[in-house]
Amino acid sequence: MSDLGSNLDDLYREIILDHYRSPRNRGELESPPAIRVEGFNPLCGDEIVVYLDIEDGILKNIKMVGSGCSISQSSASLMSSAVKGKTLDQVRATIAMFKQLMTVQESTLAHDGEAPKVDLRALGELAALQGVIKFPVRIKCATLAWNALVEGLDGLD
Amino acid sequence: MTSFNAKRVRADIPQLNRVVFDHPITYLDTASTSLQPNAVIDAMSRYYQLRHANVHRAVYQTASEATAAYEGSREAVARFINAPGGAGEVVFTKNATESFNLLAKSWGAKNLSAGDVVLVSEMEHHANIVPWFQLREHTGIEVRFIPTTDDYRLDTSRLDELMQGVKLLSITGMSNVLGSINPVRELAAVAHRHGALIAVDGAQSVAHAPTDVVALDLDFLVFTGHKMLGPTGIGVFWTREEILDAMPPFLGGGGMIADVRLDGYTPADGPTRFEAGTPPIAEAVGLNAAVLYLEGLGMTNVVRHEHALAGDALTRLELEFHGRVRVIGPGDMTERGGVISLDVEGVHPHDVAQVLDQFGVCVRPGHHCAKPLMRRFGLAATVRASYGPYSNTKDTDVLIEALGHAVKMFG
Numbered sequence: 012m013s014d015l016g017s018n019l020d021d022l023y024r025e026i027i028l029d030h031y032r033s034p035r036n037r038g039e040l041e042s043p044p045a046i047r048v049e050g051f052n053p054l055c056g057d058e059i060v061v062y063l064d065i066e067d068g069i070l071k072n073i074k075m076v077g078s079g080c081s082i083s084q085s086s087a088s089l090m091s092s093a094v095k096g097k098t099l100d101q102v103r104a105t106i107a108m109f110k111q112l113m114t115v116q117e118s119t120l121a122h123d124g125e126a127p128k129v130d131l132r133a134l135g136e137l138a139a140l141q142g143v144i145k146f147p148v149r150i151k152c153a154t155l156a157w158n159a160l161v162e163g164l165d166g167l168d
Numbered sequence: 169m170t171s172f173n174a175k176r177v178r179a180d181i182p183q184l185n186r187v188v189f190d191h192p193i194t195y196l197d198t199a200s201t202s203l204q205p206n207a208v209i210d211a212m213s214r215y216y217q218l219r220h221a222n223v224h225r226a227v228y229q230t231a232s233e234a235t236a237a238y239e240g241s242r243e244a245v246a247r248f249i250n251a252p253g254g255a256g257e258v259v260f261t262k263n264a265t266e267s268f269n270l271l272a273k274s275w276g277a278k279n280l281s282a283g284d285v286v287l288v289s290e291m292e293h294h295a296n297i298v299p300w301f302q303l304r305e306h307t308g309i310e311v312r313f314i315p316t317t318d319d320y321r322l323d324t325s326r327l328d329e330l331m332q333g334v335k336l337l338s339i340t341g342m343s344n345v346l347g348s349i350n351p352v353r354e355l356a357a358v359a360h361r362h363g364a365l366i367a368v369d370g371a372q373s374v375a376h377a378p379t380d381v382v383a384l385d386l387d388f389l390v391f392t393g394h395k396m397l398g399p400t401g402i403g404v405f406w407t408r409e410e411i412l413d414a415m416p417p418f419l420g421g422g423g424m425i426a427d428v429r430l431d432g433y434t435p436a437d438g439p440t441r442f443e444a445g446t447p448p449i450a451e452a453v454g455l456n457a458a459v460l461y462l463e464g465l466g467m468t469n470v471v472r473h474e475h476a477l478a479g480d481a482l483t484r485l486e487l488e489f490h491g492r493v494r495v496i497g498p499g500d501m502t503e504r505g506g507v508i509s510l511d512v513e514g515v516h517p518h519d520v521a522q523v524l525d526q527f528g529v530c531v532r533p534g535h536h537c538a539k540p541l542m543r544r545f546g547l548a549a550t551v552r553a554s555y556g557p558y559s560n561t562k563d564t565d566v567l568i569e570a571l572g573h574a575v576k577m578f579g
Contacts, residue, residue, distance in 0.1 A: 018189075018526065019522070019523065019526045022522065023519075023577065028577075028578070031578075054534070055517075055518055055533070055534060055535075055548070055549060056534075056535060056542075056548035056549050057548075078548065079516060079548075080516035080517075080518040080519050081516060081519045081578065082518075082519075146522065149518070149522070152518065
């Protein structure tokens with residue numbers, strides 16, 4: 012029974028556990044001027060509030076508060092590290108890549124696991140979340156903060 | 169004559185032979201849905217192979233066999249709960265939730281009006297809350313809650329006060345989160361003293377202890393097939409004949425009518441008035457087999473078996489984890505069943521359940537459709553392990569070992 016299984020090791024990578032235990036960019040920003048967006052998963056009760064400080068087309072600062080499972084909270088933390096200080100175009104590109112990671116691999120799994128089409132190197136630390144795809148019920152945990160971020164950016168248009 | 173042999177019960181359940189991630193399955197989610205013995209699966213299979221036809225309609229041989237099987241199930245259920253008026257008091261629904269909707273939307277809509285109170289408890293499943301809120305929107309009734317004590321019991325200290333204006337006390341026999349067993353007989357006496365009726369949610373209790381509606385002096389009992397070794401898709405609504413006879417129809421359509429004309433319809437008498445459309449016939453056959461199976465085990469034996477397992481689990485969880493794994497429910501086995509909700513310090517229930525899954529352990533993380541209760545104890549979710557007649561101490565061994573891994577992994 013000591014073997015936790017490679018699937019589980021894939022899901023709970025050390026980076027993920029690290030971001031869960033020591034989440035980055037925790038806290039709140041005064042809103043307004045910061046944009047405040049809530050994400051909520053009614054099924055499991057996970058919640059997240061994302062604050063975005065955007066100036067001159069740059070995401071100058073991002074803070075978050077919330078509670079939930081290791082996947083939702085570490086994904087939020089990893090997201091904040093990946094997008095903080097980036098131009099909105101870069102942020103949108105990162106979101107697109109992450110969403111692709113969460114969907115492309117799901118479809119490749121369904122088709123006998125061809126090679127993933129996502130450039131994992133470009134994802135950096137975010138690639139640690141690829142193991143989530145093997146646990147379809149947890150995908151909504153991983154995308155919780157990202158959907159809130161998307162909602163916040165959509166509000167700009 | 170009953171005979172309870174735990175090993176034999178396990179051997180009767182084919183799904184217990186499953187291997188998950190190289191581990192034999194450890195099924196601890198009976199409060200969510202039970203596993204089925206071969207007796208149930210075979211009865212349904214035989215029905216579909218040999219006797220399937222619609223009920224209450226055709227005159228050919230298999231049709232009358234199907235009708236006899238369906239109505240025979242009603243008799244078995246009536247016997248199982250000691251319905252004083254027999255099969256004529258047993259209505260088949262889709263599940264316990266639909267039974268509660270039948271209670272609220274038929275009996276409730278007719279008998280309750282603005283200012284009347286339906287008293288439920290804080291530990292109810294959403295199925296015994298939301299239909300009353302829906303009725304409140306239409307009629308202006310008040311929905312009132314009996315609180316829960318800090319040690320996870322029904323707080324009856326102010327019950328007489330809470331009973332003012334109450335027309336119906338609707339309460340769970342056993343909490344699907346805490347495992348607490350409520351004093352239903354005493355509550356029935358209180359309700360009747362105040363001129364109110366009592367409805368009991370037996371979704372958990374009926375499957376795990378003897379239920380006698382006469383001895384408990386109940387007015388309504390609601391439960392479901394799939395938590396008592398039966399199939400999904402069939403639930404039970406029981407009430408005394410004189411109450412049932414006065415209840416207006418619920419869903420409309422075929423099967424529930426005596427006559428339909430161009431200017432209106434006349435509903436059928438008896439339980440069929442509430443069973444519109446083709447009913448769950450194979451499911452009724454399966455439920456009958458489940459009742460026979462449980463009667464064979466003896467419900468007093470079932471409750472003794474599960475009580476011993478849960479008591480052992482509570483002791484060992486404390487010994488092993490010293491409070492690091494907290495039981496959200498009564499800590500001893502007094503008035504308590506085999507539903508054990510856990511809060512693992514610093515580890516989210518979904519993560520606990522995910523680790524447990526890798527050991528083939530089936531538990532339920534979440535709010536268990538009891539969000540008011542979760543809020544009461546400041547929790548978003550718990551991990552719930554629940555026992556059934558087929559459970560054994562090996563299940564607890566694996567649970568504890570897997571929990572140990574979860575604690576270590578996130579510690």
